[in-house]
Amino acid sequence: MKRLASLVVVFTLMPASAAWATELDELLEQSREAAYTAEQIISCSTPDGVRYAIVKIAQSNGEIRMTSTVAGDVQVSSGDGGWTLSRQGGVISSALVDSEMEPVEPLYVVEDTGNTNFLGRDAMVHQLIRDGVLRAELVFDDETGALVAATTFTANGDTYCERRFVSFDSADPGLESNDLHETDELQPSSEFETLLPESVAGFDRLDLYEDEVGFRFAYYSDGFFSFAVFETPTTVDLPDAKTVQFGEGAYQRSFTAGQATYVWETRSGGMALLGDLPPDLHEAVLATLPPSRDPGILRRIWRSLFG
Amino acid sequence: MTHPSELISAYLDGELIGDETSKLLSHLATCGRCSADLEELQSVRTAVRSLPVLELPPGLVPEADAFVVPIHRNRGVWVGAAAAAVALIIAIASIVTPPPVSISVDDLTSRFGARASLDPAFSPAKVVVPVLGELSE
Numbered sequence: 001m002k003r004l005a006s007l008v009v010v011f012t013l014m015p016a017s018a019a020w021a022t023e024l025d026e027l028l029e030q031s032r033e034a035a036y037t038a039e040q041i042i043s044c045s046t047p048d049g050v051r052y053a054i055v056k057i058a059q060s061n062g063e064i065r066m067t068s069t070v071a072g073d074v075q076v077s078s079g080d081g082g083w084t085l086s087r088q089g090g091v092i093s094s095a096l097v098d099s100e101m102e103p104v105e106p107l108y109v110v111e112d113t114g115n116t117n118f119l120g121r122d123a124m125v126h127q128l129i130r131d132g133v134l135r136a137e138l139v140f141d142d143e144t145g146a147l148v149a150a151t152t153f154t155a156n157g158d159t160y161c162e163r164r165f166v167s168f169d170s171a172d173p174g175l176e177s178n179d180l181h182e183t184d185e186l187q188p189s190s191e192f193e194t195l196l197p198e199s200v201a202g203f204d205r206l207d208l209y210e211d212e213v214g215f216r217f218a219y220y221s222d223g224f225f226s227f228a229v230f231e232t233p234t235t236v237d238l239p240d241a242k243t244v245q246f247g248e249g250a251y252q253r254s255f256t257a258g259q260a261t262y263v264w265e266t267r268s269g270g271m272a273l274l275g276d277l278p279p280d281l282h283e284a285v286l287a288t289l290p291p292s293r294d295p296g297i298l299r300r301i302w303r304s305l306f307g
Numbered sequence: 308m309t310h311p312s313e314l315i316s317a318y319l320d321g322e323l324i325g326d327e328t329s330k331l332l333s334h335l336a337t338c339g340r341c342s343a344d345l346e347e348l349q350s351v352r353t354a355v356r357s358l359p360v361l362e363l364p365p366g367l368v369p370e371a372d373a374f375v376v377p378i379h380r381n382r383g384v385w386v387g388a389a390a391a392a393v394a395l396i397i398a399i400a401s402i403v404t405p406p407p408v409s410i411s412v413d414d415l416t417s418r419f420g421a422r423a424s425l426d427p428a429f430s431p432a433k434v435v436v437p438v439l440g441e442l443s444e
Contacts, residue, residue, distance in 0.1 A: 078435070081421055083419075084417075095420065096421055165431075200339075217418060217419075226423060227419075228415070228418065234410060236411075237410065263412070276435075289340065290339045
C-alpha cells in the first residue's frame, strides 16, 4: 500500500510534459537517422581549464564524420561499431567492435521544455534529469530530428560541455560506409576473470572485451553518459597529463573537448578510464575501480626490464 | 557497505559467520577496489605458502652457538656477493632486453570511440574526440 502511495506521489509530482526515457531513445534514434552537414563548436569547462574545438560534421546512413577546421586533413569517422582517425587519407588509429548486450534502461526523466528557434529553424528543447538533477539539455531540429545542440551539467548546475551547431545544411552528404574491412572486429566476451565491476556509481557494465594479447576493457553507461575502463599489462602513456589525487591514489588526467581520460598504475599493471561523464562523477567512479597504487621499486625495475 | 578490508582477510581465513559471506561476495561483485584487494591478499598467501619448510637438524642450535662469531664475520661478505650478483644480472638483462613499450592512449581512444558508436545515445554530442589534439584549436 505504501508503494502504491509513493507511486501516486511520484506521478503526481512529475510534470505533465515529462516522460520516462524511452522518449530519449526515440529522439536519439531520429537524430541518428538524419542526414546533414554542419559546423559545430565544442566548449568544455574542465577542472583543468577550458577545452574547445571547432569541427565540420557530416552525418548520413548512421555514420558521422568530423573534420578539423584547423587541420583540415585530420578526420574522425564513427558509426556502427567503427572508429577511425585518419590524416591525409592515411589511417592513424582505428577499431571495430561488436556488442552483445541490450542497451541499459536509461535512468533519465525527459522533460519537454518547449519550442525554440535555432539557426533560423524550428527546434524543440528537452532536458534530461536524473535523481532530480538536471544533467543535460538537448535541442533537436524539428524538420530533420537532428541533435543540433547539447549542453551537459555538473550536479551543482554548472555547465560542463556545450556542443552546438553554428551552421546547418539538411542536404544529404551521401557518405559512403567507413572502410574498416581490414580491421579485426573485437567481440565481447565474459569468459575471463576481471577486476572491472558489474556496476560503477550508477553506471552498468554493458560489454567486456579481451583481445588476443590480453588487452581488456569494459564499457559502462547510464543511458546517456558513458565511459570505458581498460586493464592494461603495462602503463599507459598520456601526454600533457596533470597529476591529481583522489583518496590515497595518484592519477594522471587529461581533458579534450568532450572527453576525460585518467590513467593510473596498479600492482598488476595499468588502468585507464575514458569517458564523457561530468567531472563531479569522476571521484565516485574511480573509488569503485581497482585503486591507484605505487607498484614498489622492485616491480618498477621488473616492469622496466621485462614489461 | 564501505570497503570492508577486515572482512576480506577474515573471508580468506574462513572466519566469516552468518550472512557476512554473502554480503561480502555481493559487495565484491560491484567493487573493483575490494576485488583487487582480495586478489592481492590471495597472491601473497599463495606465495608465502609456497615457501619450502626447512627442518632444523637435532642439536644444531648448540653447535651454531659455538660458531656464532665466525658466521657473523662472514655474513657481510656473502650479502655483498649476493647483491653484486643481482646487480650484475639486472645490468646484463637491462642491456639485452628491449624496454617495454607503453600503451598509447590512441589505442584506447579508438576502442572507446568504436564502442560508443553502438550506444543508443550516439550522436554528434558523443563522438569521441581524440586526445591527440589535432581536432582542437
